[in-house]
Amino acid sequence: MMDIVTELTPIFYPGSIAVIGATNAESSWGKYRLQALIDMGFPKLYPVNPEGSEVLGLQGYSSVKQIPEDVDLALVSVPRSAVPSVVRECTEKGVKGVSIFTAGYSEAGPEGKAFEEEIVGIARTGITRLIGPSSAGIYNPSAKVTAHPDSPKESGCLALISHSGYLTDDFVRTAAARGMACSKVVSCGNECDLTAVDFLEYLGEDSETKIIAAYLEGMKDGRRFFRLARTLSPRKPIVLWKGGVSQEGARYAISHTGALAGASRVWDAVCSQTGIVRVDSFEQLMDVLVALYRLPLAEGRRIGVICSPGGFAVATCDACVALGLTMAQFSEYTRERLAKVMLPPVGTIPGNPVGLSPVSAFIPGVYRNTYETVLQDENIDMFLVALCTVEVEDDSTLAMLGELLTPMAARKPVVVATTAPEDITLPQYRWLAEKGIPVYRDPRAAAIALAKLAEYSDFVRSCGEPVNG
Amino acid sequence: MMDIVTELTPIFYPGSIAVIGATNAESSWGKYRLQALIDMGFPKLYPVNPEGSEVLGLQGYSSVKQIPEDVDLALVSVPRSAVPSVVRECTEKGVKGVSIFTAGYSEAGPEGKAFEEEIVGIARTGITRLIGPSSAGIYNPSAKVTAHPDSPKESGCLALISHSGYLTDDFVRTAAARGMACSKVVSCGNECDLTAVDFLEYLGEDSETKIIAAYLEGMKDGRRFFRLARTLSPRKPIVLWKGGVSQEGARYAISHTGALAGASRVWDAVCSQTGIVRVDSFEQLMDVLVALYRLPLAEGRRIGVICSPGGFAVATCDACVALGLTMAQFSEYTRERLAKVMLPPVGTIPGNPVGLSPVSAFIPGVYRNTYETVLQDENIDMFLVALCTVEVEDDSTLAMLGELLTPMAARKPVVVATTAPEDITLPQYRWLAEKGIPVYRDPRAAAIALAKLAEYSDFVRSCGEPVNG
Numbered sequence: 011m012m013d014i015v016t017e018l019t020p021i022f023y024p025g026s027i028a029v030i031g032a033t034n035a036e037s038s039w040g041k042y043r044l045q046a047l048i049d050m051g052f053p054k055l056y057p058v059n060p061e062g063s064e065v066l067g068l069q070g071y072s073s074v075k076q077i078p079e080d081v082d083l084a085l086v087s088v089p090r091s092a093v094p095s096v097v098r099e100c101t102e103k104g105v106k107g108v109s110i111f112t113a114g115y116s117e118a119g120p121e122g123k124a125f126e127e128e129i130v131g132i133a134r135t136g137i138t139r140l141i142g143p144s145s146a147g148i149y150n151p152s153a154k155v156t157a158h159p160d161s162p163k164e165s166g167c168l169a170l171i172s173h174s175g176y177l178t179d180d181f182v183r184t185a186a187a188r189g190m191a192c193s194k195v196v197s198c199g200n201e202c203d204l205t206a207v208d209f210l211e212y213l214g215e216d217s218e219t220k221i222i223a224a225y226l227e228g229m230k231d232g233r234r235f236f237r238l239a240r241t242l243s244p245r246k247p248i249v250l251w252k253g254g255v256s257q258e259g260a261r262y263a264i265s266h267t268g269a270l271a272g273a274s275r276v277w278d279a280v281c282s283q284t285g286i287v288r289v290d291s292f293e294q295l296m297d298v299l300v301a302l303y304r305l306p307l308a309e310g311r312r313i314g315v316i317c318s319p320g321g322f323a324v325a326t327c328d329a330c331v332a333l334g335l336t337m338a339q340f341s342e343y344t345r346e347r348l349a350k351v352m353l354p355p356v357g358t359i360p361g362n363p364v365g366l367s368p369v370s371a372f373i374p375g376v377y378r379n380t381y382e383t384v385l386q387d388e389n390i391d392m393f394l395v396a397l398c399t400v401e402v403e404d405d406s407t408l409a410m411l412g413e414l415l416t417p418m419a420a421r422k423p424v425v426v427a428t429t430a431p432e433d434i435t436l437p438q439y440r441w442l443a444e445k446g447i448p449v450y451r452d453p454r455a456a457a458i459a460l461a462k463l464a465e466y467s468d469f470v471r472s473c474g475e476p477v478n479g
Numbered sequence: 480m481m482d483i484v485t486e487l488t489p490i491f492y493p494g495s496i497a498v499i500g501a502t503n504a505e506s507s508w509g510k511y512r513l514q515a516l517i518d519m520g521f522p523k524l525y526p527v528n529p530e531g532s533e534v535l536g537l538q539g540y541s542s543v544k545q546i547p548e549d550v551d552l553a554l555v556s557v558p559r560s561a562v563p564s565v566v567r568e569c570t571e572k573g574v575k576g577v578s579i580f581t582a583g584y585s586e587a588g589p590e591g592k593a594f595e596e597e598i599v600g601i602a603r604t605g606i607t608r609l610i611g612p613s614s615a616g617i618y619n620p621s622a623k624v625t626a627h628p629d630s631p632k633e634s635g636c637l638a639l640i641s642h643s644g645y646l647t648d649d650f651v652r653t654a655a656a657r658g659m660a661c662s663k664v665v666s667c668g669n670e671c672d673l674t675a676v677d678f679l680e681y682l683g684e685d686s687e688t689k690i691i692a693a694y695l696e697g698m699k700d701g702r703r704f705f706r707l708a709r710t711l712s713p714r715k716p717i718v719l720w721k722g723g724v725s726q727e728g729a730r731y732a733i734s735h736t737g738a739l740a741g742a743s744r745v746w747d748a749v750c751s752q753t754g755i756v757r758v759d760s761f762e763q764l765m766d767v768l769v770a771l772y773r774l775p776l777a778e779g780r781r782i783g784v785i786c787s788p789g790g791f792a793v794a795t796c797d798a799c800v801a802l803g804l805t806m807a808q809f810s811e812y813t814r815e816r817l818a819k820v821m822l823p824p825v826g827t828i829p830g831n832p833v834g835l836s837p838v839s840a841f842i843p844g845v846y847r848n849t850y851e852t853v854l855q856d857e858n859i860d861m862f863l864v865a866l867c868t869v870e871v872e873d874d875s876t877l878a879m880l881g882e883l884l885t886p887m888a889a890r891k892p893v894v895v896a897t898t899a900p901e902d903i904t905l906p907q908y909r910w911l912a913e914k915g916i917p918v919y920r921d922p923r924a925a926a927i928a929l930a931k932l933a934e935y936s937d938f939v940r941s942c943g944e945p946v947n948g
Contacts, residue, residue, distance in 0.1 A: 176787040179868055259793045260793075292922070319645075325643075337727045
């Protein structure tokens with residue numbers, strides 16, 4: 011048996027793709043996938059349909075075996091009853107990977123399960139590996155491979171392994187909206203052949219991938235997953251959103267009834283022993299990934315907070331403490347200097363949180379001196395800056411913040427949170443994100459991301475690995 | 480002593496406003512407030528500064544006593560040392576309310592406390608009531624009163640009482656971005672005279688106000704607050720975000736050291752006994768308010784979920800169950816009909832959550848019939864629809880959703896959640912919000928809002944009040 015990297019490389023980096031089931035019907039998923047690949051710029055595409063019709067201007071074939079060249083990857087969107095013969099033809103053709111979108115297999119009861127066993131049996135007669143069924147396929151922008159229209163073309167270091175197909179598109183787009191680009195995304199589907207653990211192993215070796223996100227419901231091979239995660243996570247963080255933690259949720263999960271499926275506390279134990287960072291919603295997943303994507307690890311949990319004085323200082327402080335962060339004790343130098351530089355505008359409070367009145371941005375020196383003073387303090391491991399609408403909307407304040415925070419964000423975690431409404435401030439959010447500063451829509455969401463970053467940093471240290479080495 | 484409504488009405492609905500401390504300096508808070516009032520269209524404005532200079536084209540006066548007409552409200556942004564003489568002049572002039580922006584009072588130690596006692600003593604020699612100090616003033620769009628530039632002009636039914644001044648502007652703007660308009664917003668500041676409880680009493684009687692939000696740190700008169708909240712909340716929901724729940728947060732709070740300050744579990748007890756809905760972050764505050772603003776109360780906790788099949792169904796189910804909602808058991812009629820109308824596209828799952836493939840929107844009837852079937856089921860108390868990017872971006876799908884969900888949202892709680900990135904979908908969010916459907920950026924956030932709505936509905940029922948009567 012070949013090793014997983016050798017097997018999966020031509021699937022993630024195919025030289026040619028057959029889109030089987032691409033017809034000219036309005037509701038054709040195959041045509042939808044074909045259009046997505048054309049938009050992405052993938053060069054060698056072969057639509058396959060019973061009539062061998064041309065689709066979207068590309069020559070069609072009535073069978074994958076009619077295609078005059080080698081095919082590395084086949085995307086299959088045909089009715090369930092037609093899947094076995096399609097898999098047989100692909101296997102006979104020597105196609106490396108077959109990604110099956112068609113649903114209605116083991117998740118649909120015993121009859122579906124038998125179908126799965128049938129297609130796996132067929133594939134095993136050759137070198138063909140199967141993804142799915144009920145998979146939304148793979149995305150690899152550096153190979154121009156995608157399953158969804160309008161996919162971002164830029165490639166980055168973020169990977170996703172997902173038991174949910176629909177999640178993959180939203181994940182890629184939301185990542186892009188938050189300034190992150192992906193290396194590889196894979197929708198595992200029912201894992202009749204290739205499993206989430208196979209993909210984890212592949213991504214562990216993939217040089218493009220630096221961070222691995224996972225939405226998992228069950229687990230086919232818990233022991234192998236555990237060993238692999240334990241080995242990988244000190245050098246590539248793994249962020250897990252576990253679906254099916256409630257009985258009702260598990261019942262709806264396409265349950266694979268592996269050893270680890272279901273019990274949330276088992277997963278808690280797995281995560282703490284392997285260093286996996288666990289999150290409990292889509293937005294928390296994205297929030298934590300932004301921090302890991304942009305920021306260095308944290309040397310400790312001592313946080314310095316700068317925000318407008320009053321309520322947000324109090325609430326941000328509450329959130330940090332509740333999440334296990336420690337309000338940093340500023341050095342004597344910092345305290346003395348803050349008392350001096352912050353004096354002019356009444357309403358500023360030189361403690362931690364540093365209460366900095368937004369109007370002080372208009373008094374030369376105060377705003378800049380305050381930031382410079384806090385940022386130089388070596389008693390602080392990470393920084394949270396909470397801005398209100400007035401500050402976010404003022405271009406010169408924002409430019410100053412970018413200039414002050416960007417160099418620090420290369421050395422210590424720095425995040426910005428704001429309570430300003432997103433429709434007003436999205437351009438500003440994006441501007442800061444492009445400067446390397448993660449932006450959160452709420453101070454508490456920012457504190458959660460920093461606390462998870464600190465948790466992962468602790469794990470890396472506990473493995474004897476150099477933090478930010 | 481007059482009753483609070485008689486006293487506060489001319490302050491919230493002033494015939495004229497003096498802006499004391501409005502100068503022509505760049506960093507003048509007074510000028511900032513004056514500009515905000517001009518933008519709002521408030522007619523009778525009098526800038527006051529030592530030179531009696533004209534500001535922003537308005538005739539200036541050197542003292543409030545020089546103003547030739549009665550003054551109902553004075554906004555004060557002068558250095559702390561000048562505040563007592565300003566309050567004295569306002570009191571002698573018979574100004575009804577003086578809102579003091581200047582900070583540096585009791586929150587700044589014993590010296591500041593003495594200052595507060597001094598100005599209260601002066602005000603008590605006349606009819607003048609004080610708001611603050613360290614207050615960001617009041618906002619009442621129906622009287623064209625505001626403290627911040629670019630405030631929305633539309634008035635609505637949402638009120639805020641806030642111990643944080645900076646919160647008030649972000650609150651008003653975020654509310655507007657989410658389709659809500661405010662009746663009254665007040666920043667209490669240090670409450671040297673008028674307190675949060677006074678404002679609560681006033682808002683309880685205010686016919687414009689239907690929902691009261693509160694960001695509170697301490698509480699000067701806990702017993703009166705408790706009695707008032709208990710009386711009000713069955714007819715006007717009160718949503719509380721309590722700041723200063725951590726020791727560190729409490730230390731930074733402008734602590735009023737009242738009986739209820741600090742201990743979070745005391746506040747939990749107060750909330751459960753009074754029906755106050757408690758939230759723990761700014762975004763949760765806004766999420767819950769949107770539900771209360773738009774939706775009827777819930778008859779029970781049985782939720783029906785419609786979303787794309789697979790991961791989001793599982794995760795949404797997990798979130799609902801974890802938050803104390805119950806996955807509704809559909810009626811036999813619903814189950815039979817769903818099995819029929821959903822049959823065509825493989826990949827749909829006719830349980831609860833109803834897994835509805837987005838591609839089925841393109842197959843005539845399936846999408847519409849599925850929604851109509853689920854919405855008619857009387858075994859469901861509330862609905863959560865989770866959409867993925869494909870659905871949100873398609874105009875005809877969105878139009879169909881608006882048409883199907885809007886009538887139901889007048890009868891039972893209906894919310895939409897999406898994991899599509901906000902920068903792509905803000906226009907669609909707004910369109911749905913305008914149709915009366917609250918939109919959440921994450922299924923879990925939507926489930927939290929529905930769970931809080933159910934909690935409040937239970938409280939109203941427990942008071943023997945008719946729900947949605």
